[in-house]
Amino acid sequence: MAxxxxxxxxxxxxxxGIKAVAGVDLQVSEGEIFGFLGPNGxxxxxxxxxxxxxxxxxxxxxKVAGHxxxxxxxxxxxxxxxxxxxxxxxxxxxxxELLHLQSVLHGISRHDGRARAQALLEQVELxxxxxxxxxxxxxxMRRRLDLALSLVHEPVVLFLDEPTxxxxxxxxxxxxxxxxxxxxxxxxxxxxxxxxxxxxDQLAGRIAIIDSGRIVARGTPAELKASxxxxxxxxxxxxxxxxxxxxxxLAQLGAALPGSSRTVGIRMPAGAAxxxxxxxxxxxxxxxxxxxxxxxxxLDDVFLANTGRSLHGDDEDDASS
Amino acid sequence: xxxxxxxxAWRSVVTTLRIPQAWFPSLFFPLALLAIFTAxxxxxxxxxxxxxxxxxxxDFAVAGSVLQGVLIAGTGAGAAFAADMETGFFDxxxxxxxxxxxxxxxxxxxxxxxGVVQGLLFLxxxxxxxxxxxxxxxxxxxLALFAALLAAAIGGIGVILALRTGSGxxxxxxxxxxxxxxxxxxxxxxxETMTGWYKTIADANPISxxxxxxxAQVIDGGQTRTTLVGLAxxxxxxVLSVGVSAITYRRRLATQGA
Numbered sequence: 001m002a003x004x005x006x007x008x009x010x011x012x013x014x015x016x017g018i019k020a021v022a023g024v025d026l027q028v029s030e031g032e033i034f035g036f037l038g039p040n041g042x043x044x045x046x047x048x049x050x051x052x053x054x055x056x057x058x059x060x061x062x063k064v065a066g067h068x069x070x071x072x073x074x075x076x077x078x079x080x081x082x083x084x085x086x087x088x089x090x091x092x093x094x095x096x097e098l099l100h101l102q103s104v105l106h107g108i109s110r111h112d113g114r115a116r117a118q119a120l121l122e123q124v125e126l127x128x129x130x131x132x133x134x135x136x137x138x139x140x141m142r143r144r145l146d147l148a149l150s151l152v153h154e155p156v157v158l159f160l161d162e163p164t165x166x167x168x169x170x171x172x173x174x175x176x177x178x179x180x181x182x183x184x185x186x187x188x189x190x191x192x193x194x195x196x197x198x199x200x201d202q203l204a205g206r207i208a209i210i211d212s213g214r215i216v217a218r219g220t221p222a223e224l225k226a227s228x229x230x231x232x233x234x235x236x237x238x239x240x241x242x243x244x245x246x247x248x249x250l251a252q253l254g255a256a257l258p259g260s261s262r263t264v265g266i267r268m269p270a271g272a273a274x275x276x277x278x279x280x281x282x283x284x285x286x287x288x289x290x291x292x293x294x295x296x297x298x299l300d301d302v303f304l305a306n307t308g309r310s311l312h313g314d315d316e317d318d319a320s321s
Numbered sequence: 322x323x324x325x326x327x328x329x330a331w332r333s334v335v336t337t338l339r340i341p342q343a344w345f346p347s348l349f350f351p352l353a354l355l356a357i358f359t360a361x362x363x364x365x366x367x368x369x370x371x372x373x374x375x376x377x378x379x380d381f382a383v384a385g386s387v388l389q390g391v392l393i394a395g396t397g398a399g400a401a402f403a404a405d406m407e408t409g410f411f412d413x414x415x416x417x418x419x420x421x422x423x424x425x426x427x428x429x430x431x432x433x434x435x436g437v438v439q440g441l442l443f444l445x446x447x448x449x450x451x452x453x454x455x456x457x458x459x460x461x462x463x464l465a466l467f468a469a470l471l472a473a474a475i476g477g478i479g480v481i482l483a484l485r486t487g488s489g490x491x492x493x494x495x496x497x498x499x500x501x502x503x504x505x506x507x508x509x510x511x512x513e514t515m516t517g518w519y520k521t522i523a524d525a526n527p528i529s530x531x532x533x534x535x536x537a538q539v540i541d542g543g544q545t546r547t548t549l550v551g552l553a554x555x556x557x558x559x560v561l562s563v564g565v566s567a568i569t570y571r572r573r574l575a576t577q578g579a
Contacts, residue, residue, distance in 0.1 A: 052416045056576075074418055082416040084409055092339040093332065104328040105419045133339070149413070 004030045004065060004157050004189035005051060011059030012046050020046040022213035023060070028191060028206075033183050035204025036193040037299065039309075043213040044193040045085060048161045051191065052082045065156045078106075081155030083146045085162045091135030095126055095145045098134065099152060106153040113152075120148040123181075125174055140171025147175060151182070157189045158182065164199060172199075179203060197299035207299070209306055216306040225297045228305040230254075230269045232295050233278060237262050238288035249285035253278055262290075271296065322420040329414075329427025333401065334434060343401070347393035347439060351386040352446065358382050358509060359450075383447040384535035385508030387440040387464065388528070391471045392503060394439060396496045398432035399479015403489040415574070425570050429476045429563065436472025437465050444539075455542030463538050463548060470555040471531070475499070477562030484569045508532045530554045 005028035012021040021043045028034040038044050049055035051064055053073040062069045065079035090098060096117055103113030121130045124144040129137060134145065143163060150158060160179070164172040180203065182188040194200050200207050201221050208218040217224055233254070237246060246264045247256065253274060257265035268274040272294060282289055304310055337343045359379045405411045414424050444454060444464060454460045482492045505519070506528035515523055523529050534551010537544035 054412055054416055077416060077418040080416070082413065084412055084416075089408075090332070090336060090410060092336040097332075097335070101328055101332055102417070105325055105414070105417055107324075107418070153417075 002030050002066070003063070004028050004032070005034070005063070005191060007047075007051070007060065007062040009060035010047065010050060010057050010062055012043075012050060012055065013058045019213050021050070021057070024210070024213070024215055026062075026208065026215075028189060030189055031183070031187045032206060033179065033190040033192065033204050035200035035207040036191065036210060037195070037197065037200045037207055037303070038193075038210035039195060042210045044210060045161055046213075047210075048082075048084070048159055048191070048193060052080060052084075052159050053077055078153070079156045081150035081153070081158045083143075083150040083158075083160050083163060085165070089134050089142055089146060089149075092133060094131050094133055095121065095137070095148075096130040098145065098149060102149050102152045108153065116152060120151055124148045124178060138168075138171075140167045140174075143167060143171060144174055144178075147178060154186070155188065157191065160190065160192045162193055162195065165195065176203060197303070201299055209303055211307045217302060221299060224299060224302045228301045229297045230267045231271045231297070232257055232265055233268045233274070234259070234263055234265045234293040234295065235278075235282065235289055236291035236293075237264065238290040242287050245285050246282065246287045249281045249287060250278060253281060268294065322423050325420055325423035326426045326430055329419075329423055330430035330434065333398070333428055333431030337397065337401070337431065337435065343397050344394075344435075347390050347397065347435075348442070350393065351389040351443065354389065355379070355382055355386040355443075355447070377451065379447055379450060379452045380539050381511070381536065382509055383443060383452055384464075384532050384539055385503070386447075387443050387468055387535065388471060388508055388532055389500075389503060390439045390443060391436045391468055392475055392499045393496070394435045395432055395472055395475025395479050396492060396499065397479075398428060398435075398476040399481075399483045399492040400489040402428050402480050403483035403487060403492050406483065406487055407489065421571075421574060422567075425480065425567065428480065429473055429566075432476030432479075433469045433472045436468045436476075440468030441465060452539070454539050456538035457542065460538035460542055463552075464535055467531070467535050467552065467555055470552070470559040474555070474559040474562040477559070477564075477566040480566040481562070481569050484566070484573050502526060502528055506532060507536075527554050527558060531558070 005026055007024060007026040010021055010024040010026070011019065013019050024047060036044050036047070046055065050057050051062055051069060053069050053076050056070055064076045067075040067079070069076050093101070099117035099120060100113055103116060104110075108116065121127045124147055126141060126144055126148070129141060134142060137145065147160070147163065163175050163179070167175070176199075179190055179192070183190055192199075192203060204221065206218065206220055207224060208215045209224070210216065217227070219227070235246060235250070237243060240262045243261070243264060250256075250264060250266045254266035254268050257267060259265045268278070275292070275294060279292070300310065359377075359382060362378045411424070415421075441461070444461065448454065454464070456463060479492055482495055483489070486492065505522045506526040507523055508528065512520060512523050512529060531551050531554045534548045534555070537547040537551070
C-alpha cells in the first residue's frame with residue numbers, strides 16, 4: 001500500500017543546538033489513522049509543522065501525499081488539511097465567513113464554497129452558531145470550526161495537532177466521530193498528535209510514542225500494550241480462608257502475582273480468553289468469588305516502560321483535574 | 322492570486338470595521354486635532370510672519386490630518402499582521418495553497434483602501450466646515466493618490482515591524498515615533514514660519530515634502546512642481562517600504578521553510 005506520509009531521518013535543530021526532532025522515521029499508510037503520542041515539548045508539534053510545510057527540516061526528508069515537503073511544498077499544501085494546536089481563528093468573523101474565505105483561498109468557486117460551508121457546518125454541529133462571531137464560541141466550538149476549516153478542500157491527508165486538548169467531553173466526542181467518519185467514508189488519512197492515551201487508543205490504528213524528539217515505541221495499541229506485559233487477573237475472595245485452595249486452582253493457568261490477604265492474582269497471557277477457564281477452575285474448587293478483575297496494561301504503562309516517566313507525571317494541571 | 326488578494330483584503334477590512342478600537346482612533350484623533358488646531362490657530366494665516374497666503378487654517382491643516390489618519394491606520398495594519406502571526410492565522414494561510422504574496426498584498430491592499438476612504442472622508446468633513454479644495458476633482462483624485470501611496474508606505478513599515486518583532490504591541494509602540502516625525506514637518510505649520518534647528522529637521526523630513534504636495538492641491542490648485550515633488554517622495558517612500566517589507570517577508574518564509 002502506498003504511503004501517505006513517509007519520513008526518513010527527520011531532524012530539526014533550533015538555534016542554540018537544541019534538537020526538537022532528532023532523527024525520526026515514519027511511514028503512515030493511506031487511509032490510516034496514525035496517533036502520535038507524547039508529552040508537552042516532546043517534538044510532536046515540530047514534526048507536524050515540518051510535515052505541513054510550515055517549518056523546514058534541518059536534516060532528513062519527508063514526503064506527504066507523494067510530494068516532498070520542501071521541494072514540492074505547494075503540491076503538498078493542496079492535498080493536506082491542517083488544524084493546528086492553537087485554533088487559528090479570527091474572533092471578529094463568523095464561522096460561515098471564515099469557511100467562505102477558506103474556500104476562496106483554495107480556489108473553490110463561490111457557489112461550491114457556500115454549499116461546502118453549509119455541509120461542513122452541519123457535520124461539526126455548528127449550524128446554529130454559523131452566523132455568530134467566532135469570539136462568542138466556546139473552546140470546543142472553535143476547535144470544531146477549526147476542523148471544518150481544514151476540510152474545505154477535501155484533503156487527502158489531515159493533520160490534527162492535539163485536536164481535543166482542553167475540550168469538554170461532548171466536543172471531544174464530536175471531533176472523534178467526525179475524524180472516524182472522514183476516515184471511514186472518504187478514506188482520509190489522519191495524522192493526529194495527542195497527549196491523551198485514551199484518544200490514541202480510541203482513534204488510532206497505529207501509534208508512535210515520541211519523547212525528547214525521538215520515537216521510542218511504535219505499533220498498534222494492542223501490540224504496544226502487549227509489549228509491556230501481560231494482562232493480570234485479580235480474584236477477590238468472599239471467604240479469605242479459601243485463599244490457599246484458590247491459589248492452587250489458578251496455578252495451572254498462569255504465574256502467580258503477589259496478592260493481599262483477600263485477593264489472588266495471576267498473569268493471564270491470553271487476556272479475556274483466559275477468563276472462562278479461570279472461572280471454571282474456581283467453580284470446580286468450590287471457591288466463593290466476590291469480584292473478578294482483568295487488568296490490561298494501558299498505554300500509560302507503555303509510556304512509562306519506554307521513557308521511565310509517566311505521561312502526565314509532571315503536569316500539575318492534569319494531575320489535579 | 323488576485324482573487325485571493327481580494328478575499329484577504331476584504332477580510333482585513335471587515336475585521337478592522339468590526340473592531341471599533343481599530344478604526345475609531347484613526348478617525349477621531351486627526352479630526353479632534355484638526356478641530357483644536359483650527360480653533361486655536363485660525364488667525365495664524367496672515368498674522369504669523371512667513372505664513373503663506375491661505376483662505377483659512379483649516380485649508381492648511383486638512384492635509385496633515387489625512388496624513389495622520391493614514392499613519393494610525395498603517396500602524397494598525399502592522400499590528401493586525403502581527404496579530405495574525407501570533408494567533409496562528411498566518412500559519413493556517415501559509416499551510417494552504419495561498420499565494421505567498423496574496424497574504425502580503427491583501428493586508429496592504431486593505432490598508433490602502435482604508436487610507437483612501439478615510440482621506441476622502443476627512444476632506445469631505447473639512448469641506449463641510451468651509452475648506453475648499455482648490456485643485457477641484459483632479460485635486461481630490463491626487464489627494465486620494467497621496468493617501469493611497471502613504472497608506473501602502475506606512476502599512477509596509479507596519480508589516481516590517483510585525484515581521485521583525487512578531488508582536489502587535491511592539492508595532493503599536495512605534496507609533497509615537499511616526500507622530501514625532503509628523504510634528505517635525507510642515508504638516509501643521511509651513512516651513513516658512515519655522516526657525517533654527519526645528520526648521521533644519523523639518524527641511525530634512527521627507528514628510529514635509531509630501532505634505533506640501535498635498536497642501537498645494539488644497540490651497541492653490543496649481544504648483545504642479547510642488548505636487549510632483551510630493552508625489553515623487555510619496556511614491557519613493559511607498560516603493561522603499563513595500564519593497565523592504567516584501568524582502569523581510571520572503572526571508573521570514575525562507576527561514577521557516579514555507
